[in-house]
Amino acid sequence: MEINEKLLKPYNAKDTEERIYKLWEDSGFFNPDVCIEKGIAEKDAKHFSIVLPPPNVTGSLHTGHALMIVIQDIMVRHARMQGLRTLWLPGTDHAAIATQSKVEKILEKEGIRKNDLGREEFLKRVENFANESHDTIVNQAKKMGASMDWSREAFTLDEKRNLAVKTTFKKMYDDGLIYRGYRIVNWDPKGQTVISDDETISEERKSKLYTFKYGKDFPIAISTTRPETKVGDVAVAVHPEDERYTEFVGKEYNEVFCGVPIHIKIIADEHVEKDFGTGALGVTPAHSQIDWEMSQKHKLRVIPVINEYAKMIVGDERILNKKTTDARATVVEWLQAEGLMEKEEDIMQNVPTAERTGAVIEPLPKLQWFIDVNKKIKDRGDKSLKELMLEPVREGKISIIPDRFEKVYYNWIENLRDWCISRQIWYGHRIPVWYRSTPLTAGKEEIYVGIEAPDGDGWIQDEDTLDTWFSSGLWTFSTLGWPEQTKDLKDYHPTTVLETGHDILFFWIARMILMSQYLIGEIPFENVYLHGMVRTADGKKMSKSLGEKAIDPLDIIGKYGNDALRMAMIIGNTPGNDLKLDENDIRGYAKFANKIWNASRFVLEQTKDLDLNNIPSFDEEDLKDHEALNLLLEEISKEMGEYRFSIVAEKLYHYFWHTFADIIIERSKKKILENNNADSAKALLYTQLITLLKAMHPFVPFITEEIWSILPNKNNLLMVEKWPTKQ
């Protein structure tokens, strides 16, 4: 047999990778049905399934996505080689707010506002953008070598997922878990929508704490950072045990605050901290969460004074229609002029901002849809959603890697409040609720909740859409066909591993556990593997705002090859810890690919006359190395099962280079040249190469598959060979 001429040239990752991916894709082996049909996996083999955390259709994939694809592809390829029924299900996320605001920004450049277009036309634009992003993403994922079953691809906003969403909404509504309520919510004045608690980020900012009285004769001074909201005050709260103020509790006062008449009652409430400011708190029920709660308890009036654009809606020309920040300056001036201001001090304050738009959150009272996380659910053993989320992790049915995140998870659930799910944006799953008020309903509104629009005239559907995480929460089973009881659902759920970044533990993982436990009464996944954030060499979080410093995964792949990027992302990267990605490392692992290529060339040249049907036995020296590799296989097989990919990759790297290439190949040269146990040496070269190609395949799939394709007596693709065990 002649040496394949490919081997005579240096390894060219760029040319090879595209060809190899096509080979895999055409083989159909990404689809477990094909694997079963062709005898790669047994029909009754254990399943191994992963749903891809769907990338947002907001553009393209970044290094974070590349990392997630690499880790999952390693798991999936390893499982497939073990003969498991292996499914990796891809998809994309409509990412409601993120995508809509992206398109709004693009339109803005053309001078178009979404209201100019109208809902329908705007949504068309968003869908076009989403489709383009989707195509880019799929293309990129393929370039990254992802062995996903594209035939099962899903989208969080396609028809099937929409049915899942509506079915869920209706069931939750019927069970009394979804309700409509008027209360203080996080309003994003820039995004013009409500957002959930988890979508806010608190930012530390310098701020001024003002201490003053409402009027000259008012007995108590209060402290606040937002004097402009005081036109909506209805009470002053003091601690019940604060002796300074006991005599005033229960008294009521009329004042005119910066031109606005206000009526203030002095109340006692344990929420108040005696030591903060003056120990007295002006209660603004419409614009503060805590004040709202106090107002409910003490039966106080709620007076909204700020609107959705963060502008004042009360007062005279000095403050009316002014932005809150401008109104604040006016009120401060007025307080100073009136001699009411007692103190102005600089403080550091944590201000909640919107995760997506960066705008300062304006707490506003609004009528929104919520999920009740505390209500006991009858057909779930009288447990609440909170308990359903907590239980499987506590009982070890779901294990989180690294396990320190279990504590974080518990802590989040303990502090969890009802989940606000309605959003005032256009792109997303429209809330399946219809309203009607007719003379017959006597001014009261009729409500209909259902999968389809109700019969009859006059019904108007809720304008709002659902929080994007509502549909994401269904992902492990909506992708498998639920609410239909499909074969896939039976075959692949609960999924084996959920692999994602630790930053979406609450957003997504918790919501998936909630939905799965509630809707189908089982866990969504057995294991959660959390990777860290990808950072640049100087420690910055990799993101587009970094511009040139951010590494584009496709650039890197073009330059050094996918296999090199994979090794750089896996070695030295442990779950939960951030990864600093340095181009130098990637360059280093490109050398490794080259080493594999050259060593393989040598082995294939030396063993071309080897009788593969009758491989000679090893001499004593070679037998030792044969057994050393067996030992290594034993170790790494165990470590693969423990998700210790960094260790495995490093061991394989080290063994291939410093044992196989440095020692075994070097020794074989001498033996073959001197014709001293040359057969044994050749046998060892060949068997070790075969074994190492298999073991390395999940980590460096392209180059190993390419070398495999050159081997004389292969019967199939390397990707479906059996994972090597002791021989």
Add this chain to the structure above:
RNA sequence: GCGCGCUUAGCUCAGUUGGUAGAGCAGCGCUUUUACACAGCGAAGGUCGGGGGUUCAAAUCCCUCAGCGCGCACCA
């Protein structure tokens, strides 16, 4: 305020039941030997953040302090 993580060779990081410190990259020296100069070989480099404790033995367990990072809560 509560909690978590990190601190190991110049840089980036491994180090899972405690048993004489590991890898990659960079740097240094030598070698163009026919798989590979996208290489090989060799040497150098660390009181494992400080202090204390448990132990025959601690990077590893416990306490404490410090620096950095993160999460949650508060946010008048």
